[in-house]
Amino acid sequence: MNRPRIIVVKPIIALIALAALIVACVSAPVCAMASGRAAAAAADTIVAGDAGTRHATPVDDTDQNAGGDSGQSAAPIAGPVPNVIITNFTYGDGSVPAGGKFDLGFSFQNKGSVAVQNMVIGVDGGDGLTIAGGTNTFYVPQLAAGATQSQTVPMQALIDAKSGAQAVVVSFRYEYVDAGQRSSNSVDEKISVPVSQPDRFQINDPVIPDDAQNGQESTITLAYVNKGKGDISNVEATMDGKGFDTVSKTQYLGNVASGGSGTIAYAFTPTDSGDLDAKITVTYEDSDGQQKTKEFPVKLTVAEPAPAMDDTAADIQDEQPGTPVWLMPTVAAVAIVVIVVIVVLVKRHRKKKRSAMDEQWDDWQDDQDGGDTPEAQGHASDTPAADDTDRQAPTEVIASQLGERS
Known part of the structure; x- marks a missing residue:
């Protein structure tokens, strides 16, 4: 089919x-x-x-x-930007004291997938830290992807740096080739270094009273001053012991700025005679926030209370008359009157004496005038010795009178 x-x-x-x-x-x-x-x-x-x-x-x-598309080639895709970070750093044990030197060491790593080249590292200590005898810039020719490298920088804390963490900035500037293209990048890393100011809060020994008596209020004082660059905070004082009473055993003084000073005063009343043992404790926080404690022992001898005065003796003392108020002005007035009287009497005596001398002078002058007559001359020739004696006497008186007048 x-x-x-x-x-x-x-x-x-x-x-x-x-x-x-x-x-x-x-x-x-x-x-x-x-x-x-x-x-x-x-x-x-x-x-x-x-x-x-x-x-x-x-x-x-x-x-x-x-x-x-056999005649064209596909363009490669660039990868992520490589970052460089600090993985670890050291500055020593504890905090750095102000004015102290230290070595800042840090390790940095390339976290990218390609190598970085022509790296420049800069270190900036800010206001509290500085480079100690060196440079703050370093050069790294190349750092492969994932590679780590370390760097050490000598540094010093400034003497007036504040207590607390001080920032240090580490900057990285570098280049890299990715996907056939050269690019650049920069990264800033920040780390911190603790700086502490030394504790220079000074408290003097207590000033103890010398005449403390049982039942009488006395005072103990302590002077203080902050000699450090940082502030002192939460200052508190406490007085502990037996044999005395006080209004407040604890006193809160608050903060004390740099250069500040003051006095801690305790008013207390001894209740027992003999030796008194007490202790004053002062607590505060330094510029780093650390609590500090200072203790001061207090030892003093309390005397027996003074004997009470007898009421009869007190009454007798009250009955004794005091000095009248008008007595002193009266004495002063009498003294002035006496002085005036003495001055007046002296002046009168001098005036009388001067009048008597004037009369003698006049008499002597008359005698001189009478001696110039022939009778007086004849009489003078007969008695020359007596005449000479009479003449010399007035002369001496006149000399004395002239001296007094002058």
Whole structure:
């Protein structure tokens, strides 16, 4: 039995159309993709023959695209920016004292996937720290991806640095090549170094009274001054012991600024005679916040209370008359009157004496005038010695009178 032959015309037409498309779009990748899809559609057409029906293998459009892009190369994609970080640092044990020197050591690592080159490292200590005898800039030629390197910087804390953490900034500036391109980047890392001011809060020994008596209030004082650069806070003083009473055994003085001073005063009343033992404790916080305690022992001897005065003796003392108020002015007035009287009497005596001398002078002058007469001259020649004696006497008196007048 013969099978009928079936002639299929549509596949032939599809093949012709495919060839035309390939010729027209040989230089356009998009047209190549379209021709690939047309070829795939034509291959999927059912073909009838003697052997029966079959499916053609689909064409991989990926191969077509690869053939169309064979003249171009894909651009590589750049990776993430490499970062450099500090992984560890050291500055010594405890805090750095103000004015002290120390070595700042730190380790840094390249966390990127490519190497960094031409790295410049800078260290800045801010206001509290400085470089001690060196430079704050360092150069690293290259640091591979994932590699770690260490650096040590000599530093010093300033004498007037504040207590507490002082910031240190470490900067990294570098270049790197990724995907055939050279780029640059910078990273700033911040670390802290604790700085402490020395404790120079000075408290003097207590000043103890010398005449403390039982039942009489006395005072103990302590002078203090803050010689440090930092502030002192929460100053508190307490007086403990037996044999005395006080209004407040604890005194809160608060904060003491740098250079500040003051006095702690305790008013107490001894209740027992003899030796008194007490202790004054002063607590405060230094500039680092650390609590400090200072203790001062107090030892003094308390005398017996003074004996009470008898009421009869007190009455007698009250009855004794005092000095009148008017007595002193009266005495002063009498003294003035006496002085005036004495002055007046002296002046009168001098005046009388002067009058007597004047009379003697006049008499002597008269005698001189009478001696110039012949009788007087004859009488003088007869008695020369007596005349000479009489003449000398007035002369001496006149000399004395003239001296007094002068």
